[in-house]
Structure formats: structure tokens, C-alpha cells
Amino acid sequence: MDQKKKLEVCVTGGTGFIASHLIRALLHKGYNVRTTVRNPEDVSKTGFLWKMPNAKEQLRIVQADLMEEGSFDAAVSGVSCVFHTASPVAINPDMNPEVTFVRTHVQGNINVLTACTKSPSIKRIILTSSCSAIRYDYNHTIEDPPLDESIWSNIEYCKEYKMWYAMAKTLGEKEAHAFAKERGLDLVVINPSFVLGPMLTPTPTSTISLVLQFITTGAGEYPNMRIGWVHIDDVVTAHLLAFEVPSANGRYICSGEVAHFGDVLQMLYNKYPKLKTSESSCSKEKGNNIFHTLDTSKIQSLGLRGFKSLEQMIDDTIQSFHQHGLLEYLL
Numbered sequence: 001m002d003q004k005k006k007l008e009v010c011v012t013g014g015t016g017f018i019a020s021h022l023i024r025a026l027l028h029k030g031y032n033v034r035t036t037v038r039n040p041e042d043v044s045k046t047g048f049l050w051k052m053p054n055a056k057e058q059l060r061i062v063q064a065d066l067m068e069e070g071s072f073d074a075a076v077s078g079v080s081c082v083f084h085t086a087s088p089v090a091i092n093p094d095m096n097p098e099v100t101f102v103r104t105h106v107q108g109n110i111n112v113l114t115a116c117t118k119s120p121s122i123k124r125i126i127l128t129s130s131c132s133a134i135r136y137d138y139n140h141t142i143e144d145p146p147l148d149e150s151i152w153s154n155i156e157y158c159k160e161y162k163m164w165y166a167m168a169k170t171l172g173e174k175e176a177h178a179f180a181k182e183r184g185l186d187l188v189v190i191n192p193s194f195v196l197g198p199m200l201t202p203t204p205t206s207t208i209s210l211v212l213q214f215i216t217t218g219a220g221e222y223p224n225m226r227i228g229w230v231h232i233d234d235v236v237t238a239h240l241l242a243f244e245v246p247s248a249n250g251r252y253i254c255s256g257e258v259a260h261f262g263d264v265l266q267m268l269y270n271k272y273p274k275l276k277t278s279e280s281s282c283s284k285e286k287g288n289n290i291f292h293t294l295d296t297s298k299i300q301s302l303g304l305r306g307f308k309s310l311e312q313m314i315d316d317t318i319q320s321f322h323q324h325g326l327l328e329y330l331l
């Protein structure tokens with residue numbers, strides 16, 4: 001038996017967009033995978049995982065919640081690596097995001113890492129952070145060199161422009177690095193930009209649900225947001241490299257090209273004109289339109305050779321929506 005077939009890894013948040021792709025890739029590579037979900041009994045959200053190739057033999061689904069202390073202890077016990085992807089992504093407007101949303105991220109990371117300190121079998125933890133923990137600051141200009149992993153988003157900037165997701169990812173990642181250093185954990189972090197690509201989950205979540213919202217409803221205003229874009233396949237590759245390459249360390253930016261949200265919508269409408277259901281316009285929001293480019297040399301030197309194009313990301317996302325019956329009347 002191949003050595004890696006004996007290895008078991010844990011992926012937190014198995015019902016998520018990124019986690020589901022990662023689980024499928026790990027199963028394909030022969031790893032045993034334990035994944036956490038909040039409610040394993042909810043077959044409407046977990047059933048698709050059992051249909052993945054090799055799932056019946058190699059997959060286990062266990063319950064864990066980021067907000068319950070000790071919840072991940074059993075989930076990570078005995079595995080050799082933990083991929084921590086679970087985190088709230090959508091902000092509930094009823095909550096106080098500065099407090100509740102940010103605290104969920106920070107505390108969730110600490111809960112998972114604390115569980116990892118109790119399992120000596122764990123050799124490495126891969127945390128999914130974000131380029132949102134890198135790109136937000138007052139002084140970026142178009143002339144600046146590409147942002148690299150040494151750069152962190154400015155918390156005051158996040159507060160001023162109410163960038164709660166960026167604030168949560170920044171503080172959550174910083175606390176995770178500090179905790180790992182103090183407790184001697186081998187933590188490697190992937191910082192993806194805006195992820196596109198086919199969905200495996202039964203319904204769209206996260207970033208692709210945002211895209212679907214715009215193309216099906218017209219949604220009025222799209223975000224005044226300049227951001228890096230990355231294909232889910234490249235995000236999965238980055239996570240696998242972070243796990244499998246022994247020398248991997250610190251943070252890794254994982255992003256294809258940077259473009260304004262409006263320019264990407266325009267590319268999409270040019271290719272799929274029927275999707276333009278109504279005139280949408282750019283929101284007037286400030287603070288999210290920072291000119292920047294991203295230095296991806298670190299992840300490339302780890303083995304990720306070239307990122308998929310924006311066109312491919314758009315095509316794969318749209319085709320996936322179509323296959324799920326979400327755009328039947330539009331294409």
C-alpha cells in the first residue's frame with residue numbers, strides 16, 4: 001500500500017466551496033480524510049461528499065463547531081495534518097460585525113489550533129487565510145511594487161471603511177501565527193484572493209454565490225472592488241503543496257491577475273451576453289478599490305507553475321452553474 005494511503009488528514013468545514021474541492025483532491029490522492037461539519041445529519045448539505053470517488057472507503061464526517069470550545073479535539077485527534085478552512089464568510093447584518101464576526105474568526109482559529117496541541121500525531125496545520133489580510137492599507141498606489149507576504153492589512157483602515165471580513169481574516173491569521181509560534185506548531189498559511197470555478201456543493205456558497213447573485217438578478221450595484229482572482233484548482237494545488245512539500249513555511253499568496261469586479265462582470269457578459277439581465281452599476285463604496293498587484297513568486301517556487309486565466313475561471317464557474325440548473329433560462 002502506498003504510504004500516503006495510510007495517512008489521515010482533517011479538513012474543517014467540509015460543506016464549503018474550497019473544502020469540498022480539497023477533500024475530493026485528497027481522496028483522489030489516496031489520503032484518508034476526516035472532515036468536520038456543523039451537522040453531519042443534514043444530508044442535504046453533506047450527501048454530495050459521500051458521492052465523491054473513494055469516499056465510502058476513505059472519508060469520515062464528524063461534528064464540530066468553531067464556537068464551541070473543545071469541539072475540534074476529537075475531530076483532529078490522530079490525524080497527521082489539519083487543513084483549517086472553516087469560517088463564517090457571509091456577514092449577518094443583524095450582528096455587530098466588528099465584535100461578533102471578528103471574534104468568531106479569531107476564536108475559531110484558536111479553538112482549532114488548541115485542539116491540535118492535544119494531538120502529537122499532527123505534523124502540520126494549513127490555515128486558509130485570504131489576500132484580504134494583505135491588501136488593505138492607506139498608502140498603496142499604482143506605482144507600488146507587488147504586495148508580498150511580508151505585508152499585512154491595516155486594522156485602522158479596515159475599521160474606517162468597515163471592512164469586517166478583512167479585519168477578521170487579518171486578526172484571525174495574526175493570532176494563529178502567534179499561537180502557533182508560542183506552542184511550537186508547524187503552521188503554513190494560504191492567502192487566496194477571490195476564488196472562482198466549478199462548485200461541488202449542492203448550492204452555491206461564498207464567492208460564487210455572490211457572482212451568481214449578480215448575473216441572475218442584475219443585483220443593482222456591484223462592489224467597487226479591485227481584487228485578485230484565482231481558480232479553485234490553483235487554490236487546491238496550493239494547499240496540497242503546503243502539506244506535501246516539507247520546506248513549506250509561513251504565508252503564501254495564491255492569486256491570478258488583479259481586476260476590478262466590474263471589469264470581470266464585463267468579460268463575463270461579453271462571453272455570455274444573455275446573462276446581462278439588467279443594467280447594473282458600480283457602487284459608490286470607498287476603500288475597496290485599492291490599486292495593487294500581488295507577488296506570487298513564493299507559491300510558484302513551492303511548485304505552483306502558473307495560474308489559470310480569468311477567462312477559464314469565468315467559463316468554469318458559468319458552466320458549473322449551468323450544470324446545476326441555475327442558469328437554464330439564460331444560456
Ligand SMILES: NC(=O)c1ccc[n+]([C@@H]2O[C@H](COP(=O)([O-])OP(=O)(O)OC[C@H]3O[C@@H](n4cnc5c(N)ncnc54)[C@H](OP(=O)(O)O)[C@@H]3O)[C@@H](O)[C@H]2O)c1
Binds near residue numbers: 017088
Ligand atoms: N471563496 C473565496 O474567495 C475565499 C478567498 C480567500 C479566502 N477564503 C477563505 O477560505 C475559507 C473557506 O471559504 P469558502 O469560500 O470555502 O467558504 P464557504 O463555502 O462559505 O465555506 C465555509 C465553511 O465554514 C463553515 N463554518 C462557518 N461557520 C462555522 C462555525 N461556526 N463552525 C464550524 N464551521 C463553520 C461552513 O459550514 P456550514 O455549511 O455549516 O455553514 C462552511 O463549511 C474561509 O476561511 C474563507 O475566509 C475564501
